[in-house]
Amino acid sequence: xxxxxxxxxxxxxxxxxxxxxxxxxxxxxxxxxxxxxxxxxxxxxxxxxxxxxxxxxxxxxxxxxxxxxxxxxxxxxxxxxxxxxxxxxxxxxxxxxxxxxxxxxxxxxxx
Amino acid sequence: xxxxxxxxxxxxxxxxxxxxxxxxxxxxxxxxxxxxxxxxxxxxxxxxxxxxxxxxxxxxxxxxxxxxxxxxxxxxxxxxxxxxxxxxxxxxxxxxxxxxxxxxxxxxxxx
DNA sequence: TCAACAGTTCATGAGTAATTGAATAATGGA
DNA sequence: TCCATTATTCAATTACTCATGAACTGTTGA
Numbered sequence: 001x002x003x004x005x006x007x008x009x010x011x012x013x014x015x016x017x018x019x020x021x022x023x024x025x026x027x028x029x030x031x032x033x034x035x036x037x038x039x040x041x042x043x044x045x046x047x048x049x050x051x052x053x054x055x056x057x058x059x060x061x062x063x064x065x066x067x068x069x070x071x072x073x074x075x076x077x078x079x080x081x082x083x084x085x086x087x088x089x090x091x092x093x094x095x096x097x098x099x100x101x102x103x104x105x106x107x108x109x110x111x
Numbered sequence: 112x113x114x115x116x117x118x119x120x121x122x123x124x125x126x127x128x129x130x131x132x133x134x135x136x137x138x139x140x141x142x143x144x145x146x147x148x149x150x151x152x153x154x155x156x157x158x159x160x161x162x163x164x165x166x167x168x169x170x171x172x173x174x175x176x177x178x179x180x181x182x183x184x185x186x187x188x189x190x191x192x193x194x195x196x197x198x199x200x201x202x203x204x205x206x207x208x209x210x211x212x213x214x215x216x217x218x219x220x221x222x
Numbered sequence: 223t224c225a226a227c228a229g230t231t232c233a234t235g236a237g238t239a240a241t242t243g244a245a246t247a248a249t250g251g252a
Numbered sequence: 253t254c255c256a257t258t259a260t261t262c263a264a265t266t267a268c269t270c271a272t273g274a275a276c277t278g279t280t281g282a
Contacts, residue, residue, distance in 0.1 A: 003130060010125035015270085019114060019202055026204045035229060048271060050230050069228050069279050080203060081212025084195055088213070091130055092191060093137045101192025102199070126240085146259060159241065161260055166239095180249050180258050 001082045005060065006091070009083040012059035017044060018052045025062060025075040032065070032074030116171065117197040120190065123170035128155060129163050136173060136186040143176070143185030 001009075012018060020042055025033060039049040053073055056062040060079040065072050092098050112120075123129060131153055136144060150160040164184055167173040171190040176183050203209050 003127065007125060007127060007130065010121055010130075011269095013198070013202075014118060014121035014125045016114065016118060017270095019118065023202055023204065026202075026206050036227095039229095045272075046229060047231080047273075051270075054230085066229095066278090071229060075203075077206065077208045077212055080198070081209050084198060084209070084213040087124070087191070087195060091124075091134050091137075092186075093134065095137050095188065097188045098192050098195070101188055102195040122239095128240095147257090150259095156242075157259060158243075158261080162240075165260085177248085177259095182259060 001086045001090075003086075003090075006083060006086040008059040009061060009079065009086075012055050012061055013083075015052065015055075017042070017048070018056055021049075021052055021056060022061065022075060022080075025073060028074065030074055032063075032072040034067075034070035034072055036070065038073065112193045112197045112201075114197075114201075117194060117202070119170040120172060120194040120197075123166050123172055124194075126163065126166075128153070128159070129167055132160075132163060132167060133172065133186060133191075136184060139185065141185055143174075143183040145178075145181035145183055147181065149184065 013022070021038065024038055024041060035046070035049060035053065038044075038053075039046055042049070044052075053062065053064070057064055057073075061076055061083075062073050062079075063076050065074075088094065088099055088102075124133070132149065135149055135152060146157070146160060146164065149155075149164075150157055153160070155163075164173065164175070168175055168184075172187055172194075173184050173190075174187050176185075199205065199210055199213075
């Protein structure tokens, strides 16, 4: 991942609706969710949802596939992982302090 | 970290100049760097630099302290760590696939 | 083929972010 | 005190992001 792609991914995540969107898609895993279901769950208009989903898709954070009338969106774990790696390794020069700091939170005693 | 703070941090990182800024500040550690040195290193005007540094500071990603005529900026490892934790744990529901995916890159065989 | 359904795209307008250069602090030395 | 240094703030401009609703595309079943 280069800086341009990282920037696209960061910009994609830097939005309330899109952060909610990712949070909804994660539990659905590879199976994904139809756009309509997501729209209803989040209480967001279809066009607005489409706008935000394509932002996430353009940034490589979600995938889309058509199934009959529905378009199914699923989170792209690799894309999110690559972004986190970029932040930790490229941007933060693999600083051990930062990695330790966020590894700690992920386990038990979140500070 | 709540979503509003995560959003502020993501927005702060979602910018070319500010990403470069973080990359410059990391090696300097707690000691930090004077604004003027950073401006020169990045080839950015003083006012523009000040603008971007205060964006990072507002998001809790860097700290600033005055030392005589200089203002010294240093990266806030805890702030960046908290953001990464938020992405991995809150937003991605601690999905093991994503954490594995970015832990792998940080070690040896980055895919 | 026609109508209903599921999503996307487009046009508009409102709000926000970024760049530039000039003006304004704040500090330290002569 | 006066001046040079260092950095921030302000005003103006430009560009971008987002929300909204209408129009459009693609798909299915009657």
